[in-house]
Amino acid sequence: MLGLKLKLFDHYFKLITGVMRFFKKRNLILLVLLIITSTASYASDGIPVDSGATAWMLTSTALVLLMIPGLAMFYGGLVRTKNVLGTIMHCYVAMGIISVLWVIVGYSMCFGKNVLGGIFGWDSNYFFLNGIDDNIMDAGIPEYVFSMFQGKFAIITPALIAGAFAERVSFKTYCIFIALWSIFVYNPLCHWVWASDGFLYNLGARGAIDFAGGTVVHISAGVSGLVAVLFLGPRRGYPYQVIRPNNMVITMLGAGLLWVGWFGFNAGSSVASGLSTAQALTATQVAAATGALTWIIIESTHHGKATALGFASGILAGLVAVTPAAGVVKPYGAMIVAMLASFICYMAIQAKNRLGYDDSLDAFGIHGVGGMIGAISLTFFIRKSWMVEAAAVSGGTWTIWNQLGVQVLAVLIAIAFAGGMTFLIIYLLSKVVKLKSKEADEMAGLDRSYHGERGYGLLNPS
Amino acid sequence: MKLITAIIREVQLDKVREALIAAEITRITVSCVSGHGQQRIEEMYRGQRIVPDLIPKIKIEIAVNDSFVDITVDTILKSAKTNGIEGHVGDGKIFITPLEECIRIRTGERGGSAI
Secondary structure, X not given: OHHHHHHHHHHHHHHHHHHHHHHHHHHHHHHHHHHHHHHOOEOOOOOEOOHHHHHHHHHHHHHHHHHHXXXXXXXXXXXXXXXXXXXXXXXXXXXXXXXXXXHHHHHHHHHOEEEHHHOEEEOHHHHHHOOOOOOEOOOOOEHHHHHHHHHHXXXXXXXXXXXXXXXXXXXXXXXXXXXXHHHHHHHHHHHHHHOOOOOOOOOOOOOOOOOOOHHHHHHHHHHHHHHHHHHHOOOXXXXXXXXXXXOHHHHHHHHXXXXXXXXXXXXXXXXXXXXXXXXXXXXHHHHHHHHHHHHHHHHHHHHOOOOHHHHHHHHHHHHHHHOOOOOOEOHHHHHHHHHHHHHHHHHHHHHHHHHOOOOOOOHHHHHHHHHHHHHHHHHHHEOHHHHHHHHHHHOOOOOHHHHHHHHHHHHHHHHHHHHHHHHHHHHHHHHXXXXXXXXXXXXXXXXXXHHOOOOOOOOOOO | OEEEEEEEOHXXXXXXXXXXXXXXXXXXXXXXXXXXXXXXXXXXXXXXEEOOOOEEEEEEEEEEOHHXXXXXXXXXXXXXXXXXXXXXXXXXXXXXXXXXXOEOOOOOOEOHHHO
């Protein structure tokens, strides 16, 4: 009996060592292959990696991701105590859902070649990012980096909408909504504006100017938020019940993170590391500062006090407005654009309070309105070199009025498309599941109803 | 004069407050408290069940003249109860204590008219 066991053991031992030897050989071959492929600094099509540009784009990718926790804190601080985690989760869950969707179909729909008459793009190589493993783009950066960079924009856009209908949507249905919205609104719009064969990219002499997402990100999110709010109706008790922010401190921290992250958002959108990056970065900084100052000056004259939330709102208004403009305006242009945006966003929020629709955290008032102001007013501050090139491309003259027409058209298309599609999505979704919370859930708060947690310890209700 | 102290569920605060306002009882003090009664709850953190020893509740304090005691108590009873007429363990309690004096700080007024 013992002999048999020993024999069996011997047999197994031989088998195992045999298998290990086989794998060792294979590993060696794999290692050699790996060394051969990785030591070559050229990709299959021979474009060298520009390590400077790649390093900046990697940094920008991380910076834009930082904006999402920033937005979560900004929004999270502004709601009532019982909804703080639910509101933060609206942003965080977008990082999960949209990242996955982006890899599967998003990148392909946005940056593939025109299909179905250019409604969106498609490229089977981009499906699951399967065929871009060793692609180096013309800009000298690996396509993975560009794809991930763009993916962050796709994440933040639906998260922005959450500010409009904060404190009153079911978590599960929200997840379905942002997935659908990303596929049917963001991806087509992104394709039109940023893909090299998108129709807005090729509108007019040098295309509609949307440097970093004024139409794609801010107008689309703002308008969609407004449509959603009008469809869903206000929060329970609005506007009679006083709804106060639970923690202005995290709101201010969030606004700060957004400002920092915006450097990746705007300066990264040059997809380079050079002059255009520096121009965008400078425009971003002066716009944020001017926007914030303008807001507190208006506020102090109007109400007598400069509020922290006012300063934060001004930062955002300035940044949103300079987003489409950062690539084409000089610092003075960025300042005027930001000033205009702060002023008009302030008026829009005053108007909201009179009109009585419940855009809880002013996703439309700041992102929608600010995006429109930026995309249109940038026309008057485009640097000369750009206009000269545009004239050369159009084969004669190209005036700011020509470009204004292009900009207005692009804005109107973004408004109509985002608004119409969002209505359609919510309308069809409402036939199956309700996006709006049940009254009892809304009263108990999103944290308790959908997450079973509480954000703070004992804190008096606000 | 009586001091009505009610311990209610956090989630019922909005409803109770609205009902009180509808009954024209607007002067109120609200605070977050935690305590232990008959109720037992479970919370989940990273998949782990946690049974808090002290459960968060809301304490409402209302000072009223004697003629308002019944309406106040009835309103709280109706609005703080969950699950229809049945109610649930954990809906809370109401305490009524005699109130010796009430003084309005601004004017120094005393008694019923200061409430």
